[in-house]
Amino acid sequence: MAKLVYMDNSATTFTKPEVLEEMLPYFTQKFGNPSSMYRMSDLTRKAIATAREQVAKAINADPKEIFFTAGGSEGDNWALKGIAYANRSKGNHIITTEIEHHAILHAGKFLEKEGFEVTYLPVDDEGFVSVDALKAAITDKTILVSVMFANNEIGTIMPIKEIAKVCKEKGVYFHTDAVQAVGHVPVDVQDLGVDMLSMAGHKFYGPKGVGAMYIRKGVKIENLIHGGAQEKGKRASTENTPGIVGLGKAIELATSELEEEIARLTKLRDKLTKGLMEKIPHAQLNGPKDGSKRNPNNVNMSFIGVEGETLLLDLDDAGICASTGSACASGSLDPSHVLLAIGCKHEVAHGSLRLTLGAGNTEEDVDYALETIPAIIKRRREMSPLWFDFLKQRGEK
Amino acid sequence: MQYSETVMDHFRNPRNVGEIENPDGVGEVGNPKCGDIMKIFIKVEDNRIKDIKFMTFGCGSAIASSSMASEMIKGKTIEEAWNLTNKAVADALEGLPPVKMHCSVLAEEAIHKAINDYRVKQGLEPWETKNYEDIHDHVHG
Numbered sequence: 422m423a424k425l426v427y428m429d430n431s432a433t434t435f436t437k438p439e440v441l442e443e444m445l446p447y448f449t450q451k452f453g454n455p456s457s458m459y460r461m462s463d464l465t466r467k468a469i470a471t472a473r474e475q476v477a478k479a480i481n482a483d484p485k486e487i488f489f490t491a492g493g494s495e496g497d498n499w500a501l502k503g504i505a506y507a508n509r510s511k512g513n514h515i516i517t518t519e520i521e522h523h524a525i526l527h528a529g530k531f532l533e534k535e536g537f538e539v540t541y542l543p544v545d546d547e548g549f550v551s552v553d554a555l556k557a558a559i560t561d562k563t564i565l566v567s568v569m570f571a572n573n574e575i576g577t578i579m580p581i582k583e584i585a586k587v588c589k590e591k592g593v594y595f596h597t598d599a600v601q602a603v604g605h606v607p608v609d610v611q612d613l614g615v616d617m618l619s620m621a622g623h624k625f626y627g628p629k630g631v632g633a634m635y636i637r638k639g640v641k642i643e644n645l646i647h648g649g650a651q652e653k654g655k656r657a658s659t660e661n662t663p664g665i666v667g668l669g670k671a672i673e674l675a676t677s678e679l680e681e682e683i684a685r686l687t688k689l690r691d692k693l694t695k696g697l698m699e700k701i702p703h704a705q706l707n708g709p710k711d712g713s714k715r716n717p718n719n720v721n722m723s724f725i726g727v728e729g730e731t732l733l734l735d736l737d738d739a740g741i742c743a744s745t746g747s748a749c750a751s752g753s754l755d756p757s758h759v760l761l762a763i764g765c766k767h768e769v770a771h772g773s774l775r776l777t778l779g780a781g782n783t784e785e786d787v788d789y790a791l792e793t794i795p796a797i798i799k800r801r802r803e804m805s806p807l808w809f810d811f812l813k814q815r816g817e818k
Numbered sequence: 819m820q821y822s823e824t825v826m827d828h829f830r831n832p833r834n835v836g837e838i839e840n841p842d843g844v845g846e847v848g849n850p851k852c853g854d855i856m857k858i859f860i861k862v863e864d865n866r867i868k869d870i871k872f873m874t875f876g877c878g879s880a881i882a883s884s885s886m887a888s889e890m891i892k893g894k895t896i897e898e899a900w901n902l903t904n905k906a907v908a909d910a911l912e913g914l915p916p917v918k919m920h921c922s923v924l925a926e927e928a929i930h931k932a933i934n935d936y937r938v939k940q941g942l943e944p945w946e947t948k949n950y951e952d953i954h955d956h957v958h959g
Contacts, residue, residue, distance in 0.1 A: 728853055730877035734829060747853065747877075756853070768850030804835045806857040807850055807875035 424740040426786045430624075430718055430779030431573050431601060432744055436667065437626040437780070443670040444628065447663040455660050456649065465662045472669025476633050479676040480618065481609040485638065488652045489665050492632040493600035495645065496619025497524035497567075499634060499656075500596035503642040504565045504617075505532050508594075512562035516540045518550045519762040520577075521569050522598055526758075538562070546764050547709045548577030556587045565594045570602035570618075574746055574759040574775060575708030576719025578606065585614035594640060600624055600632075604675035605716055606683065616640050620672075622664065626780060627671030631664030686717040686778050693776060693787045694720050700795040703811070707746075707760060707773060720776040721746070723760075723769045726808025727801045732774055735797040741790060746773040768807060821878060822912035828882035833889050836871040842939065845931025847924050854880045854921065858888070858928040862936055867891050867899050872928070879911075879918040886910050887925035900933055900945060902926065923950045 427435075453462035455469055470484070477484040490496050505515065515532065517525055519541045529539040540558050544550050550568060559566070566588050571578050581597055588595035596617035602608055603618075604625025610618060616637045623629040636642060636655075648657025675682075691712060697720070698704050705723045709715040724732070729747025736743050746757030747770065756770035765773070776790065802808040821829070838859035848854040854876035861869035870892050872884045887907045891899035904922035908914045914922055927950060934944035 726875060728876050728880075731829075731881060734826075734878045738830065766850075767853070771850070771853035804832065804873050804881075805875040806846065806855045806873045809873070 424789070426741045426789055427781055428776040428778060428786070428790065429742045429744050430781075431716075431775070431777035433623045433629065434626045434779055435781060436623075436628050437671065437674060439674065440627055440667045440670045444663040444667040447666050451662070455662065456651065465660070468662060468666050469660055472665045475669035475673045476635075479608075479672045480603070480635060481611045482635050483638070485653075486610075486635055488634045488636060488656050489660065489668070490619070490632040490634055490656065491630055491658075491661070493522070493598065493619055493621035493624070494524035496600075496621075496632050496634045497522065497598050498528045499642070499645040500567060500598075500617045500619060501525065501528040501532060501565065503645055504594055504596070504640075505535075505537050506643040507641045508564040512560075512564045513537045514540070514560055514562040515565045515567065516542065516555065516558050516563060517567045518542045518544055518569070520544050520548055520572055520574075520759045521567070522573060522600065525567055525569070525598055544577075544762055547714075548572050548575050548759070548763050549709075549714075550579060550584075552580055552583045552587060555584060556591070559587070559591045559593055563591070563593050565596060567596040567598065570597045570599040570608070571606065571716045571719075572708070572759060573601045574757055575721045575763065576601075576716035577709055578602070578714050578716060581615065582613050585616075588616075589614060601716060604672060604679070605718060607679065610635055610637070617642075622668035622671055625671050625675045628664050628667040631661050631668045633668060682780070683717045686782075687712060689778050689782060689784060689787050690715075690717055690720055692784070693778070693790060694722075696787070696791040697722055697794060700791065701798050705769065707763065707765065716777075718778045720778075721773060723765065723773045724798050724802075725769055725772055725811050726805040727772045727798055729771055729773055731801055732772070732797065735801065736774075736794070739793045739797070741793060744775045744777075746775065747771045820915065821882070824886075824910070824912045825879060825882040825914065828885040828911065829878045832874075832881055832885040834871050834885065834892065835873065837873065838869060838871045843932040843934075843936030845928040845933070845935060847927045847931060848876065848880075850875070853877065854924055856880065856884050856924050856928045858884070858932045860932045860936060862896065865896050867894055867896070876921065876924075877918070879914050879921040880924060882911055883907055883914070883921045883925040884928070887922075887929060891929060896933055896936070899929060902929060920950075926950075 451464045455465040473484040473487045476487045594616045599618045603620040618635040621632040707721040729745030746760045760770040841859040842862040843860045846857040857873045859871045870888045874884045904926040908922040
């Protein structure tokens with residue numbers, strides 16, 4: 422088989438074989454509906470309870486505070502809409518940031534149509550929201566603040582603990598979209614002081630289509646999905662037992678290997694970043710320069726003069742799977758809202774490349790990327806009028 | 819994004835890439851904000867496109883469209899080159915995804931601009947061009 426280097430782990434990860442192995446019996450043998458009376462269903466009820474404990478332990482919560490969902494987007498929608506509808510009598514104002522995932526931004530837009538007010542706070546040139554600005558934005562109508570833990574495009578790790586402190590002082594609920602954080606950086610809900618946290622199994626080597634929500638005891642939240650009494654009446658739908666079992670195993674594995682994996686990926690990330698910066702003239706790193714405030718798996722760079730989709734097609738030919746913030750690779754043709762929010766010019770945003778490392782990557786992969794990417798950039802720049810205009814402006818040609 | 823084999827062939831091995839020194843006509847269209855810039859250089863002899871080169875910053879379909887368009891008008895008369903439509907370019911590429919059709923329009927516009935540049939340099943009236951702002955606004959809206 423042709424060479425394949427997968428560097429798009431923030432899009433999704435493979436399911437680890439040991440996770441799949443745990444899941445398999447719940448498809449064919451232990452398939453009982455957990456709500457049924459017979460003994461067969463005891464097995465599935467127990468399996469779900471175990472997974473709930475595994476999730477709770479991984480983020481230092483009580484199992485009673487863990488609710489299984491169908492993924493990260495559901496958790497984000499639940500937090501915004503559930504808090505909005507349950508707390509209308511208290512206020513109608515929600516605060517979030519400009520660089521959230523669309524699951525938050527579009528849920529916010531929906532709530533605006535429903536009569537709620539949403540503030541989208543700007544971020545600085547590395548993607549950090551100002552805690553002071555956030556504090557100042559809270560009014561007596563504010564019911565919720567939602568700020569993502571780690572940004573999916575540029576890896577910025579937000580000051581979650583400080584934000585949680587401000588929210589607590591002001592008596593406002595705080596939700597964090599931790600889809601890119603859980604399993605990648607330490608997450609301790611007690612230490613952080615968050616009220617709600619959403620995660621998705623497929624971002625940490627679990628299966629797709631399953632997620633979990635941490636909801637602190639006492640938080641007043643409306644259901645997103647009404648129906649049966651599953652998840653203590655808070656989330657209807659027959660439990661996705663194999664998925665839940667897989668998520669539980671995956672989070673347990675990720676947590677047990679967390680420290681070593683952070684150290685390993687940080688080293689690979691820094692080698693890749695440094696190598697690309699050295700080998701490619703006028704390369705720009707997007708997101709935090711301080712590696713300790715950046716997701717250990719994330720590299721995001723812009724190469725003026727080369728369009729992102731072109732870069733992805735060439736990389737695909739070379740066997741490297743990556744992604745871009747460029748518009749042309751997506752349906753909308755508008756470049757990444759995250760790159761625009763950190764002040765990237767359109768033409769710079771169009772030439773962005775995101776490489777996200779994971780458990781499958783080795784130093785050999787990084788070396789291969791460092792050999793391949795600079796040659797692609799060089800070739801495409803040589804046919805780019807934008808590149809020559811850029812050099813002319815700088816007096817280099 | 820699904821591209822045809824022909825698009826991928828022209829994307830991987832674009833024909834007629836580069837610049838022409840002292841060209842008889844140059845046409846540049848697009849803008850960096852939208853993520854595409856296409857620049858076409860032509861050399862004209864006896865009313866024919868004797869040589870053509872292009873440079874493109876843009877996505878796969880923008881590069882493939884410029885490459886295909888350059889092949890289609892090389893050696894043709896100015897009138898024939900003028901009549902090349904974006905649809906003919908897209909058809910020759912075995913189709914483009916709907917959202918990428920504007921890339922083939924850019925190629926048509928760049929050729930028109932280069933031909934009119936040539937005409938003006940020859941002391942001739944520029945030919946009237948179609949207005950394609952709608953299609954570009956639509957995709958970038």
